[in-house]
Amino acid sequence: MKKYNILQLRCFINYKNTSLTTVLFFAIISNSMLSCDSFIQVDLPVSQLPAQSVFNDKATATAAMIDIYAKIRNKGLFTGNPSGLSNQLGLYADELTAFGGELNFYNNSILSSDYQVAELWNSSYNQIYAANSVLEGVNKSTALTELDKKELKGEALFVRALVHFHLLNIFGDIPYILTTDYKQNRLVKRMSENEIRNHINADLIDAKSLLPEKYLTSDRTRPNKWTVQAFLARVHLYAEEWDKAEQAASTVINQTALYQPEDDLNNIFLKDATTTIWQLMPELQGGNTIEATVFSFIKGPPPASAINPALHAAFSSNDLRKMYWLTAVTKGAEVWYHASKYKATKNTGISKEYSIMFRLAEQYLIRAEARAHQGNLIGAKEDLNRIRHTAGLAHTSAYTASEIIKAVWMERKLEFFTEYGHRFFDLKRTGMLDPVLTTLKTGWNSTDRLFPIPESELLLNDNLSPQNAGY
Numbered sequence: 001m002k003k004y005n006i007l008q009l010r011c012f013i014n015y016k017n018t019s020l021t022t023v024l025f026f027a028i029i030s031n032s033m034l035s036c037d038s039f040i041q042v043d044l045p046v047s048q049l050p051a052q053s054v055f056n057d058k059a060t061a062t063a064a065m066i067d068i069y070a071k072i073r074n075k076g077l078f079t080g081n082p083s084g085l086s087n088q089l090g091l092y093a094d095e096l097t098a099f100g101g102e103l104n105f106y107n108n109s110i111l112s113s114d115y116q117v118a119e120l121w122n123s124s125y126n127q128i129y130a131a132n133s134v135l136e137g138v139n140k141s142t143a144l145t146e147l148d149k150k151e152l153k154g155e156a157l158f159v160r161a162l163v164h165f166h167l168l169n170i171f172g173d174i175p176y177i178l179t180t181d182y183k184q185n186r187l188v189k190r191m192s193e194n195e196i197r198n199h200i201n202a203d204l205i206d207a208k209s210l211l212p213e214k215y216l217t218s219d220r221t222r223p224n225k226w227t228v229q230a231f232l233a234r235v236h237l238y239a240e241e242w243d244k245a246e247q248a249a250s251t252v253i254n255q256t257a258l259y260q261p262e263d264d265l266n267n268i269f270l271k272d273a274t275t276t277i278w279q280l281m282p283e284l285q286g287g288n289t290i291e292a293t294v295f296s297f298i299k300g301p302p303p304a305s306a307i308n309p310a311l312h313a314a315f316s317s318n319d320l321r322k323m324y325w326l327t328a329v330t331k332g333a334e335v336w337y338h339a340s341k342y343k344a345t346k347n348t349g350i351s352k353e354y355s356i357m358f359r360l361a362e363q364y365l366i367r368a369e370a371r372a373h374q375g376n377l378i379g380a381k382e383d384l385n386r387i388r389h390t391a392g393l394a395h396t397s398a399y400t401a402s403e404i405i406k407a408v409w410m411e412r413k414l415e416f417f418t419e420y421g422h423r424f425f426d427l428k429r430t431g432m433l434d435p436v437l438t439t440l441k442t443g444w445n446s447t448d449r450l451f452p453i454p455e456s457e458l459l460l461n462d463n464l465s466p467q468n469a470g471y
Contacts, residue, residue, distance in 0.1 A: 055141035058148050064137070065155050068130045069221065072159070073280040073290070073355060076123030077166050078420060080290030080355055082304065083119060085166070087294060089421030092448075094440050096305040096418070106305075108443045112452035112471045120170070121454050124163050125177065131156040131163075132180050154210030158223050161203035162231060168196050169238070169425055172450045172468055189463040197239060204232050213255075220276055221354065226252050226259075227278040230358045233366045238429050242370040249367040252277065252360070259360050263390055265324040268361075269341045269353055277358035281351075288353045292342035295418060300331035307337040310440070311417060314410070320392035321414055339418040357420070361387055365412055372404040380404050387411055445470060 055061045072078050077085050082101070090096040091106040098106035102116070110117055134156040138149050160177075167174045175188035176199045191199075208228040216222040233248035252259065260274040267273055282288055297303055307326060315322035327340040344352045368383035377400075384407060385395045391414070398407040409430060416422035427433040428449055437444040447470025458464050 055137040056143045058144060061134075061138065061141070061144060061148070061152060064130075065134055065152055066222075068127060068134070068156075068159055069280060070283070071123075071127055071130065073283065075119075076127060077120060077163065077170075078280070078355075078357065080292075080294055082294055083116060085170075085421040086291060086418050087305070088116070088120075089424040090418050091305060093421075093424040093427060094308055094436060095311055095423050097308045098305050099302045100304050108437075108441055108445070108448045110451060112455040112458070112467060117451055118454040118456055120451070121167075121457065124167050128160055128163050128177050129180060131160040132177065135160075136180060150210040151212065151216060154207045154228075155223060157203040157207035157210070158228050158231070161200045161207070164196060165200050165231075165235060166421075168193065168200075169428070170451050171453060175464070187461060187463050197235070200235060201232075204228055204235065208232070215258075219271065219281065219354070220279055221281045223278050226255050227358060230277045230363055233363060237366045237370065238425070240373075242373040246367050246370040246374065249363040249370065252363045253367065261360065261364075261386060261390065265320050265390065268359070269343075269356060271351060271354040273356070273359075275360035276354075276356050277360065277363075279354040279356045281354055284347065286347040286349045286351055288344035288346075288348060288351055289342045289355045291339075291355060291418070292345045292353065295339040295342075296327070296345055297329060297336075297338055300329050300334055300336050302329070302336050302338070307339060307417075311413075312337050315414060316393065318392060319414065320390075325417075341418070361390075361415055365408055365415065369405060369408045372401045372408065375401065377401060377404060380408075384408055384411060387415060391415075447471075 053060070054064050074081070075083070080086060082088070087096070088105045091098055092108065096106075104110045104114060105116070135153055138144060138152045138156075141149065144152075164174070164176055173190040173192055174196065175185075176191050176196050177185060177188065178199070179185065208225055211223065211225045211228060213225050215224045229248050230252045233245050233252065236242075236245035236248055258274075259277065262268050262273060262275045268275055271279065295305075297306075306329075312322075312326065315326075325339065325341045326337045329336050329338065342353050342355075364383045364386050368380045371377075371380035371383065380401075381396055381398070381404060384398075384404065388394070388396060388411065396404070396407050398404040409426060409432075412426055413423055424433075427436055433449055434444075434446050437448075447468070450468045450470075452468050452471035453464055458467060
């Protein structure tokens with residue numbers, strides 16, 4: 001049987017008068033995906049269901065969208081599994097020390113032929129294709145109400161922008177996929193960073209106009225308008241659009257009926273936290289996060305990884321995050337630490353913790369950095385001190401704009417460790433990647449700031465060339 005790469009297959013399904021929503025609908029029924037998640041090549045599915053059936057009913061259309069969130073949770077960039085960014089970029093940067101398993105991320109020795117790299121790429125474009133399938137299916141539907149269409153389109157646009165944004169920051173120039181059409185996608189080209197950012201902004205502006213202010217579910221597992229706004233604040237921060245970053249973050253912070261600062265660190269990673277902006281539901285009833293089981297260990301030496309000693313040393317002795325979000329494991333005179341933001345490692349009957357994708361602390365620190373860059377030092381310090389207060393720390397002693405900005409960077413390091421690669425992305429966007437990692441890692445090269453485009457994709461589509469430098 002002829003083989004296709006991941007982008008080609010996703011589009012081929014639609015080209016044959018079907019779409020991935022067919023696969024999604026089948027997955028809802030059978031609780032299993034076809035071989036579409038294969039990381040290099042996959043067989044063409046031999047049977048499909050009529051795509052229109054998915055969007056003839058609100059329940060099945062919603063289930064198709066929710067299935068995308070399940071895919072995000074279980075595989076690809078945002079999964080809590082060891083293959084996700086929280087673990088891999090923690091190893092790649094300076095958050096985690098590896099003790100076992102494959103060491104290519106920790107040693108910064110990944111290759112274009114590595115299956116882990118291909119998995120990140122292919123799972124991401126699988127999720128993008130699924131979002132595009134929802135967009136196309138909703139647009140064609142004559143059964144859904146206009147309100148239902150708006151909500152589903154807003155969610156799909158948000159997901160499409162979210163995944164592309166992270167691919168951009170990992171792989172550099174990438175294709176921005178806007179359709180499921182095979183003819184258009186089989187020979188896609190990489191776009192420049194500016195082109196990609198324009199697409200991201202356009203998708204998010206549309207998503208913000210479509211999604212409601214209130215959550216569609218009480219557990220905040222489906223994004224609302226303010227989730228999009230929170231993500232826009234991050235996008236603007238990375239682009240150094242300080243005024244836009246401040247405005248977006250302020251809009252979220254001002255939604256006090258939904259979001260309230262939490263003074264107890266024990267509550268921040270619970271599923272009902274008032275600081276949560278968007279989170280992913282566990283797979284099973286009573287289940288909790290994948291992250292809790294991946295990062296925790298009960299005896300030494302650690303089986304996979306532990307907190308880098310340099311990160312542990314960066315916490316002051318009276319920082320409550322050191323007490324509540326790090327757990328020591330000893331063996332004789334040796335001691336290791338693991339992240340314990342999420343604490344429930346077993347089924348608890350009723351789920352206690354969900355995987356939090358966006359939370360309020362980021363918005364305060366985005367606004368603090370943006371304000372400092374614009375000369376609003378008093379406002380910047382107020383936001384910075386809001387986070388420090390929760391950690392049990394005194395007000396910052398930073399005085400100048402430069403000092404405050406560096407203090408914000410440090411606070412982000414201590415606040416967001418092992419969360420979706422925040423640390424790696426911060427080092428990269430602030431120009432600190434080489435200075436920090438060159439002194440820490442013997443194998444670090446400046447070209448390691450980007451991952452390689454998977455070799456399998458380059459072989460199937462010459463338009464994805466040239467390969468990123470250094471590979």
